[in-house]
Amino acid sequence: MEIFGIVLSIPAAFVASSVYSFLLSRVVVRTDLLRRVMWMASVGVLILFVMEVALLIAIGAVRSGALLGPGFYVAHVVIFFAGPPALANVLILRNPRGSFRWYWAVPACTAFAFVLVLLQYGVSEALYGID
Secondary structure, three states, rough: OOHHHHHHHHHHHHHHHHHHHHHHHHHHHOOOHHHHHHHHHHHHHHHHHHHHHHHHHHHHHHHHHHHOHHHHHHHHHHHHHHHHHHHHHHHOOOOOOOOHHHHHHHHHHHHHHHHHHHHHHHHHHHHHHOO
């Protein structure tokens, strides 16, 4: 049953990324302060993702959870949900003139969402078991 969830996450991420990227390019790009704040927050989320992956590679999910406590899983879930929008923000909002079109961000965000789904399954199974 899990395989269906993994497979169906791809079209769901594609549709969600398409809608989000389109709205981002039409609404947020026009407001300079909001664009800058969202871009900086998104860079922070992506840096947290890189730090999490480095931690998981270095010591694994169980030791990371033991080292950081319950905050590790909370941060992991926040990165899981905020990751694809953060990537879209970084790609689309970096240039106010909009030289990077919104539809180029959709495949990157969809692939990133798929990676995050696989990472979520791996971390959850390592921390809480296969059930």
